[in-house]
Amino acid sequence: MGFVRNRTRLLRTLWRAGPVPFLALFAVRLAERLVPPLAALALAALVTEIAPPRPDGPELFTAALVPVLLLALVLLAGHLGESAAAPLEYLVKSRVDGAHRSRVARTAASAPGIAALESPEVRRLLREVRADPDHGVETTPGDGAVAVLKWLCGLLGAVVTCAILLRYAWWAVPLVLLPVIVNRALRFRQSSAVTDRWRLAIKGEMHADVWRNATVSPAEGKDVRIFGLTDWLVERMQGHIREANEPLWTHVTRVIRLQWLSAVLMVSGLLPVYLLVTADAVGGAATVTVQTAVLAAGWSLFQSLGSALELHHMAGAARVARSTYRLRALLAEPEAIGGDGRAEPGTAVPDRVRVIRFEGVRFVYPGTDREVLGGVDLEIRTDELLAVVGLNGAGKSTLIKLLSGLYRPTSGRITADGADIAEMDPVEWRTRLSVIFQDFNRYELSARENVLLGAAARDGTAPGRRGADEEADLRAAAADAGFAPVLERLPDGWETPLARSRTGGVDLSGGQWQQLTLTRALYAVRRGADLIVADEPTAHLDVRTEFELFGRLAERRRSTGIVLISHRLSTVRRADRIVLLEAGRITETGTHEELMERGGAYAEMFAVQARRFRTEEEDPA
Amino acid sequence: MRRYPSLWWEVLRLSWRTVPGYTAGTLGVIAASVVSVAAVGLTMRATLDATARGSLVTALVGAAGVALAYTLTLVVQDLTDDCVNTVADRTGRLGLHPAVHRDINSVEGLEHLERSDFLDRVSIVRRSTGEIARSAWNALLSLSNLLKLLVTVALLGSVHPLLLVLVLLAAVPIWCNHRGQLLVQRAEVAGAEPYRLQQHLFETVASAEGGKEVRTAGAADRLVALQEEAWDDAVRVRFRARVGAALWNAAGWTVFVAAFAGAIALVVYRASVGAGGVGDLVLTVMMAVSLRQTMQSTVAATVAAAGSRRVVEPYLWLRAYVRAQRERAVAADPPPPVLGRGLSLDRVDFTYPGTDRKALDGVTVDLPAGAVVAVVGEYGSGKTTLVKLLLALYEPDSGSVRLDGADLAGISVPAWRRRCSAVFQDFGRFRIRFGETVGIGDLPRIDDADALGAAVHAADAGGLVERLPEGMDSQLGRELGGTDLSEGQWQRTALARGSMRADPLLFVLDEPTASLDAHSEEAIFRRYADRARVYGKRTGAVTVVVSHRFSTVAGADLILVMDRGRIVESGDHRELLARGGTYAELYGIQARAYAPGSTG
Incomplete structure (x- = not known):
C-alpha cells in the first residue's frame, strides 16, 4: 500500500511546520471543503420553504429567513476560511520546505568524503530534491504536504455529500462514488507518470544548463x-531541451487527450442519479x-477527491521523498569516502600534531582506472615550510584531498604522529588543518563571517561566538595576511557583505579574495590548526604583494607547518624543503640548493623559469 | 501601461507559431469556460420549475442538462489548468527561451554580464521564460473572467434588475484583494535578498566544489544555521504580508456575502408576494455561487499577474536594452583583409559603467602590424580593459580604437571578431565534448580533425587528450557523466580553442598560463611566439600578451607598462631596463628571486 504509506509520510512532514499552524490550516481547509455540501443543504432547506404547497405572504418570508441566514453563514465561513488559508498554507509549506532544505544540506555535508558528492547520481538527486521552486517547476515536500491535507479535508467533505445522497437512496452513493474513484485513480497514475518522465528529462536539461549558464557568465560570454557562438549554442541548447522533454511532452498531450474519458465517467456517475431523483420528485x-x-451536492464528489494539481503535488512530493531517501542511503555508504572504508573512527587525534607521514599511498579516483598517486612516501613536519612542485596533473591537488580526508588512499596509509588518520574522527582531524583550495569558497556573507568560517568547527555555531578574543584574533589574522588595508576601505568594515547583490555589499577582486582566504587560514591557525595547506594561494596577487606575503607566512613556520603547492619556483625556493611530484611519485626531495646541485627535473624546471631573467643579467646592455 | 498588452499580444502570437494546436485548443477551452458559467444555473432552474409544474419530460431533460453542465464545468476546469500550463511551458521553452538566449548573447558588449545590477535582471529573465509566457495567458484568463462576470450579470438581471447591484458590490472584494496583493508584492521584493542568500548557502554546502572547503573547515553546521536563518527571514516577511492580505480579503468578502444574503432575501420576498418561484431562487443562488467562483479565479489571475511583474519588468528592460544596443551597432564596413600599419588607440578614456574610476585614462599608443606587444602592470592597472576595447567588447567613452587608421566604431563588430582570437584569464569552461570545446574556436572547422589536432598541439594538450577515456570525444564534467578537468587542463582547452582560427588580425593572450607548470608555459610560449611571427608576416597580425609575470614578456617587440589606467612606460625590454623605472623595479624583484644563490 504505497499509496497510503506515501500519504502518511507526507502528513508526518506537516508536523515539522509546528502544531499550531498545522491544526489551524486543517480547520480552515475543512471548513472550506464542507461549503459545497452544506450550501446545498441550506439551499434545499430554502427551496422547501418556498416550494408549493407554501404559505403566502409574510409567513413565508419569516420562515425562509432562517435558511437564508444559514446559507449566508456557510458561504461566509467558506470565504473567511479561504482568506485565512492563504497565509497559513504559505507558512506551513515554507516551514516544511525550509526544514527539508536544511536536512538535505546536512545530509549532503554528512558524508565525510567528497567522492559521493562528485558522483553524477548524487548530483542529479540533489538537484531533484533541493525544493527550490525559484529554479523551475519542481514539486516540493511542502507542496505535497499541504496538498495531502487539502485532499484529506476533501474526503471529509465527500462523507457529508454521501450522507446527502443517502437521504435519497443508499444505492445512489456507490453509483456516483465508483466513477469518481476510477476517475481519480486514473488521474493519480497519470500524475505519477508525468513526474517520472520529468525526472528523466533532468539529464538532458543539465546539458542545456551548460549553455544557459554560459549565457549569463562573463567568462563564457567573452x-x-x-568566436561568434550565439546561433550555434542556441541551436545546441534547444536540441537538448527538445530531446530531453520529448517523452514528457508526448505523455502530457496524451493525458490531455484522455480528458474525454473523465467526461464520460462524470456523466455516467451523475446522469442516472440526477434523472432518477428528478423522476421521483x-x-x-x-x-x-x-x-x-x-442535484446541488452530487457533483462536488468529483471535486472532493482531489484536484489535478493536488494529485500532481502529492505524486511529485512522494517522488521527492523517495529520492531523498535514496540520496541519504548513497551518502551514507562506505564508498562515499572512496577507498575501502574499512575503519571506524576510534583513534584520538593528537593535541599537537608534529609529523604527518604518507606511507606507500596509492590512489585511483572512483570510477576511473588511472592511478593518480602510485606509492607516495612523504613526511610533513609541522615546524617547516614544505613546498610541493610538479607538472600539471602530477597529483598535487589529490595529495591535499587525501591529507584532509576528503578521499581515502586506495592503498597505503597516512599517519599523524604514528596513528592512521583513517581511524580518527574526520571532523576532529580537520581542526588541525587549515586548507586553502585553489577554488576557495566565496561566501556571500560579511567579511567577518567569511573569516570565521575558516575555524567553524572549533568556534561552534552561535553568533558573536567568542567576544573580545575573536576581535583580537581577527585583527591579527587580517594584519598578517595583508588584508587590513582592504578592510579599511570596506564601507562597513568587518560587517560588510562580500557580494554586490547584498544590501551594502561589495565585490572583491581576485587578489583581494586571495588575501581574505589567507586571513581565513591564519585565523584558523590562531584557533589551533597546526598545519596550513595552500594550493597556489598567490596566483592572483601581483609580484610585490606576493613577495611580502610569502615573507610573512614564512616567519610563522616554526609554530605552524606550511605545505605550499606552487608553480612559481621563485617563491618555492625559499621553502625549508622541496619535494617534486612526478607522475604520482615523489622523485626528488631536498632544499633548493640541494636540488639544484643534483641537476634533476627540479633544476631543469627552475632553469626554464629563470632562463629569461638570467640571459638578461648575463648580458648587461 | 501599453507595454504589457503589446507584450502579451506578441507572446500569444508566438504561442500560435510555436504550438498552433495547443494554442487553438486552449483558446477553445477558455471560451467553453465562459459558456459553462451560465449552464448550471439555467438547467437547474428549468429542472426545478418543471418538477414544480409536474412536467416529467421537461424535468428529465433538465436533469440530464444539469448533469452535463456540471460535467462541462468540471472538465473545463481541469482542462484549463492543463492546457494553460502546457501551452505556457512549451511557448516558454520552445519560443521564448531560444529568443531570450539569442538576445542576451547577441549583444556585442559585455556590460550586461559584468554589471551586477544588469546581470541580476538578465538572470531573472533567462530563468523565467515559462512565467513570462504564462503571464500572457493569465491576462487572457482575466479577460475571460470579465466575460463570465457579464454573463452572470445578465442572468441575475433577468431575475430582477435590483440584483444588478450585486455586481457592483462584487467590486469590493476585488478591490480589497488588490490592496492585499500590493502588500504581498512588496514583501516578495523585501524577501528576495535573504532568499537568494539561502540559495547560495545551500548550493555551497551541497556541491562538491564548495563541499571540499566546507568539510576541511568544519563549516557545515554554521552554514546550514545561516541558511535556516536566511530562509526564516524571507518567510517571516512574506508571511506577514500574506496575513495583511488575508485581513483585507476577509473584510471584502464579508461585505459581499452580506449583500448576497440581501439579494436572496429579495428573491424570497418576491416569491412571498407571488412573483417568481423555486426556479428563480435556485438560479439566483447558483449564479451568486458562480459569481463567487468567477471572482476567485479573477483574484487568482490578478495574483498571478502581480507576481509576473517580477519577471516581466526585467524582460521589458532587456528588450529595450537589446534594441538600443542593436541600433548603436549599425556599422557595416568590413575590416581590412591584412593590416598594413597596425592597431592604434587614440586618446582613449574608459570608465566601467556604474563605477567612477577611469579604467583607461587618455591612452594613446600604436601597436605596429606584425608585432608581439606585451602589456604588463599590477592588478587593476587597466591591462585587460585595454584588450577588451581592442576586441570591441566595450566602446571607448572618448577617443578611438583604429585599424590601419580606420575607426573601429565604423567597422562591423561580428566581421572584426571573425578576424580575432583570444584566450582570457577567466576563459570559458564548456562542459561539452573535448573536441567541441576546442572546435568552437572556429565553428566552420569544428569537425576538422587536422585543425583540431594542430590546436591541441599548440596548447601542449596532446598528453591530456591521450589520458581522456574517449580522447577528443570525451564528455567533460562529471555531473554530465564525463571527466572533470583540473584548472591547468581547462586552461589548455582555452588555449587550444584560441589557436583554431587560421588567419587572425588580432590575437590576445590574457594571462594565458597562470595555472600551468614551467615546462608547459615555456613550450606554449615558444609555440605562440612562432605563431605570432607567422601570422604577423602573413596578415600583419598583432599579438597582444597580457601578464604580470615579467619572465613571459621579455621577448616582446613592444612592452607597455600600465599603471592606474595610463601607459607609464613603453619600449622593448632593453630600453625599459635601461630606463630604471617601474618595469625595471618589478622585473628586478622577480629576477632576483631566480638569481643563483639568492634565498630572498
Whole structure:
C-alpha cells in the first residue's frame, strides 16, 4: 500500500511546520471543503420553504429567513476560511520546505568524503530534491504536504455529500462514488507518470544548463562573442531541451487527450442519479428538498477527491521523498569516502600534531582506472615550510584531498604522529588543518563571517561566538595576511557583505579574495590548526604583494607547518624543503640548493623559469 | 501601461507559431469556460420549475442538462489548468527561451554580464521564460473572467434588475484583494535578498566544489544555521504580508456575502408576494455561487499577474536594452583583409559603467602590424580593459580604437571578431565534448580533425587528450557523466580553442598560463611566439600578451607598462631596463628571486 504509506509520510512532514499552524490550516481547509455540501443543504432547506404547497405572504418570508441566514453563514465561513488559508498554507509549506532544505544540506555535508558528492547520481538527486521552486517547476515536500491535507479535508467533505445522497437512496452513493474513484485513480497514475518522465528529462536539461549558464557568465560570454557562438549554442541548447522533454511532452498531450474519458465517467456517475431523483420528485416519491440537495451536492464528489494539481503535488512530493531517501542511503555508504572504508573512527587525534607521514599511498579516483598517486612516501613536519612542485596533473591537488580526508588512499596509509588518520574522527582531524583550495569558497556573507568560517568547527555555531578574543584574533589574522588595508576601505568594515547583490555589499577582486582566504587560514591557525595547506594561494596577487606575503607566512613556520603547492619556483625556493611530484611519485626531495646541485627535473624546471631573467643579467646592455 | 498588452499580444502570437494546436485548443477551452458559467444555473432552474409544474419530460431533460453542465464545468476546469500550463511551458521553452538566449548573447558588449545590477535582471529573465509566457495567458484568463462576470450579470438581471447591484458590490472584494496583493508584492521584493542568500548557502554546502572547503573547515553546521536563518527571514516577511492580505480579503468578502444574503432575501420576498418561484431562487443562488467562483479565479489571475511583474519588468528592460544596443551597432564596413600599419588607440578614456574610476585614462599608443606587444602592470592597472576595447567588447567613452587608421566604431563588430582570437584569464569552461570545446574556436572547422589536432598541439594538450577515456570525444564534467578537468587542463582547452582560427588580425593572450607548470608555459610560449611571427608576416597580425609575470614578456617587440589606467612606460625590454623605472623595479624583484644563490 504505497499509496497510503506515501500519504502518511507526507502528513508526518506537516508536523515539522509546528502544531499550531498545522491544526489551524486543517480547520480552515475543512471548513472550506464542507461549503459545497452544506450550501446545498441550506439551499434545499430554502427551496422547501418556498416550494408549493407554501404559505403566502409574510409567513413565508419569516420562515425562509432562517435558511437564508444559514446559507449566508456557510458561504461566509467558506470565504473567511479561504482568506485565512492563504497565509497559513504559505507558512506551513515554507516551514516544511525550509526544514527539508536544511536536512538535505546536512545530509549532503554528512558524508565525510567528497567522492559521493562528485558522483553524477548524487548530483542529479540533489538537484531533484533541493525544493527550490525559484529554479523551475519542481514539486516540493511542502507542496505535497499541504496538498495531502487539502485532499484529506476533501474526503471529509465527500462523507457529508454521501450522507446527502443517502437521504435519497443508499444505492445512489456507490453509483456516483465508483466513477469518481476510477476517475481519480486514473488521474493519480497519470500524475505519477508525468513526474517520472520529468525526472528523466533532468539529464538532458543539465546539458542545456551548460549553455544557459554560459549565457549569463562573463567568462563564457567573452568566448561566445569572440568566436561568434550565439546561433550555434542556441541551436545546441534547444536540441537538448527538445530531446530531453520529448517523452514528457508526448505523455502530457496524451493525458490531455484522455480528458474525454473523465467526461464520460462524470456523466455516467451523475446522469442516472440526477434523472432518477428528478423522476421521483415529479412522481412524488422524493421531496423537492431531497432533489435540490442531490442535484446541488452530487457533483462536488468529483471535486472532493482531489484536484489535478493536488494529485500532481502529492505524486511529485512522494517522488521527492523517495529520492531523498535514496540520496541519504548513497551518502551514507562506505564508498562515499572512496577507498575501502574499512575503519571506524576510534583513534584520538593528537593535541599537537608534529609529523604527518604518507606511507606507500596509492590512489585511483572512483570510477576511473588511472592511478593518480602510485606509492607516495612523504613526511610533513609541522615546524617547516614544505613546498610541493610538479607538472600539471602530477597529483598535487589529490595529495591535499587525501591529507584532509576528503578521499581515502586506495592503498597505503597516512599517519599523524604514528596513528592512521583513517581511524580518527574526520571532523576532529580537520581542526588541525587549515586548507586553502585553489577554488576557495566565496561566501556571500560579511567579511567577518567569511573569516570565521575558516575555524567553524572549533568556534561552534552561535553568533558573536567568542567576544573580545575573536576581535583580537581577527585583527591579527587580517594584519598578517595583508588584508587590513582592504578592510579599511570596506564601507562597513568587518560587517560588510562580500557580494554586490547584498544590501551594502561589495565585490572583491581576485587578489583581494586571495588575501581574505589567507586571513581565513591564519585565523584558523590562531584557533589551533597546526598545519596550513595552500594550493597556489598567490596566483592572483601581483609580484610585490606576493613577495611580502610569502615573507610573512614564512616567519610563522616554526609554530605552524606550511605545505605550499606552487608553480612559481621563485617563491618555492625559499621553502625549508622541496619535494617534486612526478607522475604520482615523489622523485626528488631536498632544499633548493640541494636540488639544484643534483641537476634533476627540479633544476631543469627552475632553469626554464629563470632562463629569461638570467640571459638578461648575463648580458648587461 | 501599453507595454504589457503589446507584450502579451506578441507572446500569444508566438504561442500560435510555436504550438498552433495547443494554442487553438486552449483558446477553445477558455471560451467553453465562459459558456459553462451560465449552464448550471439555467438547467437547474428549468429542472426545478418543471418538477414544480409536474412536467416529467421537461424535468428529465433538465436533469440530464444539469448533469452535463456540471460535467462541462468540471472538465473545463481541469482542462484549463492543463492546457494553460502546457501551452505556457512549451511557448516558454520552445519560443521564448531560444529568443531570450539569442538576445542576451547577441549583444556585442559585455556590460550586461559584468554589471551586477544588469546581470541580476538578465538572470531573472533567462530563468523565467515559462512565467513570462504564462503571464500572457493569465491576462487572457482575466479577460475571460470579465466575460463570465457579464454573463452572470445578465442572468441575475433577468431575475430582477435590483440584483444588478450585486455586481457592483462584487467590486469590493476585488478591490480589497488588490490592496492585499500590493502588500504581498512588496514583501516578495523585501524577501528576495535573504532568499537568494539561502540559495547560495545551500548550493555551497551541497556541491562538491564548495563541499571540499566546507568539510576541511568544519563549516557545515554554521552554514546550514545561516541558511535556516536566511530562509526564516524571507518567510517571516512574506508571511506577514500574506496575513495583511488575508485581513483585507476577509473584510471584502464579508461585505459581499452580506449583500448576497440581501439579494436572496429579495428573491424570497418576491416569491412571498407571488412573483417568481423555486426556479428563480435556485438560479439566483447558483449564479451568486458562480459569481463567487468567477471572482476567485479573477483574484487568482490578478495574483498571478502581480507576481509576473517580477519577471516581466526585467524582460521589458532587456528588450529595450537589446534594441538600443542593436541600433548603436549599425556599422557595416568590413575590416581590412591584412593590416598594413597596425592597431592604434587614440586618446582613449574608459570608465566601467556604474563605477567612477577611469579604467583607461587618455591612452594613446600604436601597436605596429606584425608585432608581439606585451602589456604588463599590477592588478587593476587597466591591462585587460585595454584588450577588451581592442576586441570591441566595450566602446571607448572618448577617443578611438583604429585599424590601419580606420575607426573601429565604423567597422562591423561580428566581421572584426571573425578576424580575432583570444584566450582570457577567466576563459570559458564548456562542459561539452573535448573536441567541441576546442572546435568552437572556429565553428566552420569544428569537425576538422587536422585543425583540431594542430590546436591541441599548440596548447601542449596532446598528453591530456591521450589520458581522456574517449580522447577528443570525451564528455567533460562529471555531473554530465564525463571527466572533470583540473584548472591547468581547462586552461589548455582555452588555449587550444584560441589557436583554431587560421588567419587572425588580432590575437590576445590574457594571462594565458597562470595555472600551468614551467615546462608547459615555456613550450606554449615558444609555440605562440612562432605563431605570432607567422601570422604577423602573413596578415600583419598583432599579438597582444597580457601578464604580470615579467619572465613571459621579455621577448616582446613592444612592452607597455600600465599603471592606474595610463601607459607609464613603453619600449622593448632593453630600453625599459635601461630606463630604471617601474618595469625595471618589478622585473628586478622577480629576477632576483631566480638569481643563483639568492634565498630572498
